[in-house]
Amino acid sequence: MVIDTALLDRFAAIVGPDNALRDEADLALRVTEDRGLYRGTSPMLLKPGSTQEVAAIMKLASETGTAIVPQTGNTGLVGGQTPRAGKADIILSLERMNRIRDIDPVANVLVCDAGVILAEVQRAAEEVNRLFPLSLGSEGSCRIGGNLSTNAGGVAVLAYGNMRQLCLGLEVVLPTGEIWDGLRRLKKDNTGYDLRDLFIGAEGTLGVITCAVLKLFPRPVGHQVAFAGLNSTEDALKLFEKASSLCGPALTGFELMPRIGVEFTTKHIDGVRDPLESPHPWYALIDISTSDSAETAETMVHALLEQGFEAGLVQDAVIASSVAQAQALWHMRESMSASQKPEGGSIKHDISVPISKIPAFMAEAEQAVLAAVPGARVCAFGHLGDGNIHYNISQPVGADKAEFLARWHEVNEIVHGLVLKAGGSISAEHGIGQLKRDELAAIRSDIEMDLMRRIKHAFDPAGIMNPDKVIRA
Amino acid sequence: MVIDTALLDRFAAIVGPDNALRDEADLALRVTEDRGLYRGTSPMLLKPGSTQEVAAIMKLASETGTAIVPQTGNTGLVGGQTPRAGKADIILSLERMNRIRDIDPVANVLVCDAGVILAEVQRAAEEVNRLFPLSLGSEGSCRIGGNLSTNAGGVAVLAYGNMRQLCLGLEVVLPTGEIWDGLRRLKKDNTGYDLRDLFIGAEGTLGVITCAVLKLFPRPVGHQVAFAGLNSTEDALKLFEKASSLCGPALTGFELMPRIGVEFTTKHIDGVRDPLESPHPWYALIDISTSDSAETAETMVHALLEQGFEAGLVQDAVIASSVAQAQALWHMRESMSASQKPEGGSIKHDISVPISKIPAFMAEAEQAVLAAVPGARVCAFGHLGDGNIHYNISQPVGADKAEFLARWHEVNEIVHGLVLKAGGSISAEHGIGQLKRDELAAIRSDIEMDLMRRIKHAFDPAGIMNPDKVIRA
Numbered sequence: 001m002v003i004d005t006a007l008l009d010r011f012a013a014i015v016g017p018d019n020a021l022r023d024e025a026d027l028a029l030r031v032t033e034d035r036g037l038y039r040g041t042s043p044m045l046l047k048p049g050s051t052q053e054v055a056a057i058m059k060l061a062s063e064t065g066t067a068i069v070p071q072t073g074n075t076g077l078v079g080g081q082t083p084r085a086g087k088a089d090i091i092l093s094l095e096r097m098n099r100i101r102d103i104d105p106v107a108n109v110l111v112c113d114a115g116v117i118l119a120e121v122q123r124a125a126e127e128v129n130r131l132f133p134l135s136l137g138s139e140g141s142c143r144i145g146g147n148l149s150t151n152a153g154g155v156a157v158l159a160y161g162n163m164r165q166l167c168l169g170l171e172v173v174l175p176t177g178e179i180w181d182g183l184r185r186l187k188k189d190n191t192g193y194d195l196r197d198l199f200i201g202a203e204g205t206l207g208v209i210t211c212a213v214l215k216l217f218p219r220p221v222g223h224q225v226a227f228a229g230l231n232s233t234e235d236a237l238k239l240f241e242k243a244s245s246l247c248g249p250a251l252t253g254f255e256l257m258p259r260i261g262v263e264f265t266t267k268h269i270d271g272v273r274d275p276l277e278s279p280h281p282w283y284a285l286i287d288i289s290t291s292d293s294a295e296t297a298e299t300m301v302h303a304l305l306e307q308g309f310e311a312g313l314v315q316d317a318v319i320a321s322s323v324a325q326a327q328a329l330w331h332m333r334e335s336m337s338a339s340q341k342p343e344g345g346s347i348k349h350d351i352s353v354p355i356s357k358i359p360a361f362m363a364e365a366e367q368a369v370l371a372a373v374p375g376a377r378v379c380a381f382g383h384l385g386d387g388n389i390h391y392n393i394s395q396p397v398g399a400d401k402a403e404f405l406a407r408w409h410e411v412n413e414i415v416h417g418l419v420l421k422a423g424g425s426i427s428a429e430h431g432i433g434q435l436k437r438d439e440l441a442a443i444r445s446d447i448e449m450d451l452m453r454r455i456k457h458a459f460d461p462a463g464i465m466n467p468d469k470v471i472r473a
Numbered sequence: 474m475v476i477d478t479a480l481l482d483r484f485a486a487i488v489g490p491d492n493a494l495r496d497e498a499d500l501a502l503r504v505t506e507d508r509g510l511y512r513g514t515s516p517m518l519l520k521p522g523s524t525q526e527v528a529a530i531m532k533l534a535s536e537t538g539t540a541i542v543p544q545t546g547n548t549g550l551v552g553g554q555t556p557r558a559g560k561a562d563i564i565l566s567l568e569r570m571n572r573i574r575d576i577d578p579v580a581n582v583l584v585c586d587a588g589v590i591l592a593e594v595q596r597a598a599e600e601v602n603r604l605f606p607l608s609l610g611s612e613g614s615c616r617i618g619g620n621l622s623t624n625a626g627g628v629a630v631l632a633y634g635n636m637r638q639l640c641l642g643l644e645v646v647l648p649t650g651e652i653w654d655g656l657r658r659l660k661k662d663n664t665g666y667d668l669r670d671l672f673i674g675a676e677g678t679l680g681v682i683t684c685a686v687l688k689l690f691p692r693p694v695g696h697q698v699a700f701a702g703l704n705s706t707e708d709a710l711k712l713f714e715k716a717s718s719l720c721g722p723a724l725t726g727f728e729l730m731p732r733i734g735v736e737f738t739t740k741h742i743d744g745v746r747d748p749l750e751s752p753h754p755w756y757a758l759i760d761i762s763t764s765d766s767a768e769t770a771e772t773m774v775h776a777l778l779e780q781g782f783e784a785g786l787v788q789d790a791v792i793a794s795s796v797a798q799a800q801a802l803w804h805m806r807e808s809m810s811a812s813q814k815p816e817g818g819s820i821k822h823d824i825s826v827p828i829s830k831i832p833a834f835m836a837e838a839e840q841a842v843l844a845a846v847p848g849a850r851v852c853a854f855g856h857l858g859d860g861n862i863h864y865n866i867s868q869p870v871g872a873d874k875a876e877f878l879a880r881w882h883e884v885n886e887i888v889h890g891l892v893l894k895a896g897g898s899i900s901a902e903h904g905i906g907q908l909k910r911d912e913l914a915a916i917r918s919d920i921e922m923d924l925m926r927r928i929k930h931a932f933d934p935a936g937i938m939n940p941d942k943v944i945r946a
Binding site (some may be wrong): 020089104107108150153159161174179182185188189190192193198202217218233238247299300352357425427431445451453459469 | 579581582624626630634635638653659662663664665666667668673682685691719720721722723733744763766769772774775776825826828829859877896897899901903905909917920924926929930931943
């Protein structure tokens with residue numbers, strides 16, 4: 001499929017020649033993503049510098065039936081930001097729109113363009129003694145537009161929620177080129193349908209988010225991180241219940257990790273050491289943040305571990321005694337996925353189940369996976385407090401990587417079958433994109449898919465807005 | 474407008490004759506609401522006993538073009554639940570669907586029919602040592618379906634959010650009679666468009682909510698309530714900032730009240746006394762809840778008042794020393810609206826502005842109101858921490874009530890004009906319904922109204938679902 005040069009010239013004229021890339025070499029990194037799982041084709045990448053330019057692009061696209069794929073940090077994991085293969089999708093990159101428009105520490109809001117890097121938002125908040133709590137592995141390169149479009153989660157969801165909870169208002173360019181100004185700064189506003197939350201998580205299929213009002217929070221003054229060795233996922237769940245009751249919203253992290261994850265990280269990741277003397281089947285990383293005083297966090301973490309020991313839930317534990325130690329514990333958790341790479345192929349799942357069902361799900365899933373792939377090494381870890389597990393499976397030792405990865409869909413079906421049986425989600429964090437689009441259609445009711453298609457058609461009648469992502473046109 | 478008896482009989486057959494009311498006397502309280510502001514007409518009220526019966530009703534309504542008005546506790550304040558005047562809207566009451574389907578204190582979820590009374594949900598949560606935080610003046614009679622349909626807020630929004638934040642999943646009967654089963658129990662689920670939040674706050678115009686999965690929370694163990702006399706709204710805002718930084722999510726209430734509100738309540742409401750020795754222009758009611766220990770709340774409240782005194786923000790203060798005293802302080806705040814009744818007519822506004830703009834807005838609005846209605850008594854109070862003020866205005870002493878109330882729209886225009894200038898909302902909590910429908914259309918951009926109409930049409934092509942509420946057909 002090709003677009004004629006005259007039309008490309010018209011698009012280029014909107015942003016100026018320097019901001020319209022057509023060379024294959026310039027586009028190479030943008031038609032694919034980090035892992036190379038998706039490779040699309042595109043005749044052009046546009047870098048508009050303002051909402052008005054985005055609007056002009058969408059207007060022209062709408063008039064000429066040209067498909068547009070919005071892209072920000074290009075760190076998405078489901079191919080939502082990648083142009084389709086064999087088509088002529090134009091990539092619309094928001095990277096030049098990277099201005100923090102306003103910051104109000106009294107109202108606790110920050111207003112920024114969609115192209116601002118997440119870490120920049122965190123820094124800007126810190127400068128006015130506030131916290132923007134969204135935190136992800138890719139925070140140094142992912143951008144707010146993508147965070148919003150995927151309703152990003154990360155490690156602080158337990159206490160602060162995901163992107164839907166962290167956003168008060170949006171500016172969106174619609175597929176027609178019209179601009180919706182929904183840049184409200186209000187915590188309470190019951191005036192009509194919730195358009196904001198419809199655009200958030202829509203993965204760029206309903207419009208192009210160009211600006212957002214984000215919520216800020218007071219910075220906690222007390223922070224404690226503990227690492228506990230546990231016998232079972234049942235014990236982990238019981239310990240989480242105790243932590244949740246004791247700490248309430250001060251419980252800012254409760255991550256579950258398996259022994260094999262500790263082995264992988266200590267073996268492959270620089271500077272990671274097993275903090276406990278002897279091995280344990282499971283581990284919990286517990287993060288507590290308090291706003292009134294450092295002592296409250298200290299009292300809490302000691303009380304929790306004491307309760308855990310007394311109830312026989314905690315076998316051994318350490319409390320980080322410095323910021324460096326706290327960071328080292330988090331570093332272990334955050335490098336768990338990377339530590340699987342040297343172990344060969346890994347089949348991944350980004351799932352959630354109601355947290356009361358985690359122990360049963362983990363046991364059933366491991367049994368089913370091992371029955372299908374004897375010797376496979378399940379390295380399932382993640383945000384226990386949210387019911388969100390990164391259910392990763394490393395290949396058997398010595399197995400052929402390609403052969404193992406060829407069973408991706410077969411293994412997905414086994415794991416997702418059990419997830420659905422438990423009332424869970426096949427995409428807790430990463431979204432649908434291209435990766436899970438057909439699977440979503442297969443597992444959702446006809447009426448739900450139909451409602452989604454009706455919304456898509458109502459917003460994008462020409463079908464030009466990131467087509468074939470989330471749902472098929 | 475009339476519906477023929479044969480059609481009414483077909484509707485009645487779905488629920489059985491005992492659950493299909495046609496007598497005018499039986500319908501009298503259902504075609505109007507408490508204050509009698511809206512009076513509609515209806516040939517029939519149906520009380521289905523199951524989701525399937527609701528679906529059958531909607532299917533028949535869809536086939537015959539019959540308008541349906543969902544109703545639960547009938548406590549709404551904008552006429553959203555009232556049938557239209559001069560039409561033949563059938564009322565669909567969810568009151569018989571009042572079963573708590575499931576409660577899981579480990580996963581912290583409660584699943585209940587839309588007809589369950591809010592206070593029953595609170596009680597059921599308490600029985601398993603959990604908190605359902607939504608709390609409203611009408612909690613003894615309002616029902617979950619209405620709370621969801623209006624995205625209810627109340628006094629605990631500051632810490633726990635409004636109904637959108639408190640709901641994980643929904644079951645909805647669509648205008649066509651199809652059932653959408655979205656009864657998910659997951660905190661993280663990024664699988665497609667956010668249908669849930671579209672139905673929440675849609676005031677019954679997109680479908681009939683029949684069941685919901687609600688979030689539960691650990692019950693706090695420490696609770697402190699303080700009442701502080703302040704010189705100005707500027708000081709109130711500064712004190713709120715201190716409270717928010719110090720207490721973080723443990724700050725579960727920060728209510729602003731004017732002197733006149735304390736005068737009205739002490740004069741007219743049984744058992745309310747001024748807790749402070751001398752009068753102050755403004756007051757803050759501060760509510761702190763902690764999960765780790767009672768001492769933490771105690772330490773916090775003392776530290777906050779100390780900081781407030783030192784900074785010259787707090788002129789005088791009391792801390793409730795018993796549960797009864799804490800309740801008495803809240804009782805004053807909660808009866809503030811009722812205490813205006815004996816003072817004559819009251820023109821009300823349910824508005825929000827970004828909290829940093831509250832002092833300027835309050836000053837400007839009072840000046841503008843007094844310029845238009847000399848002698849009017851502004852009694853503006855509410856959830857300062859959410860930027861949500863119930864901007865009520867009592868008539869001048871000795872004025873004619875009817876004459877004063879005849880200026881309702883004129884005064885609304887003055888106040889709402891300033892609200893919009895401050896980037897605020899003309900309906901922070903109560904919704905749009907009939908009351909603010911035309912005003913919403915006037916203040917919103919064409920593109921926003923158009924998007925709302927496109928959604929309405931996509932979900933309800935026959936236009937039978939609570940027509941002419943929120944937006945005109």
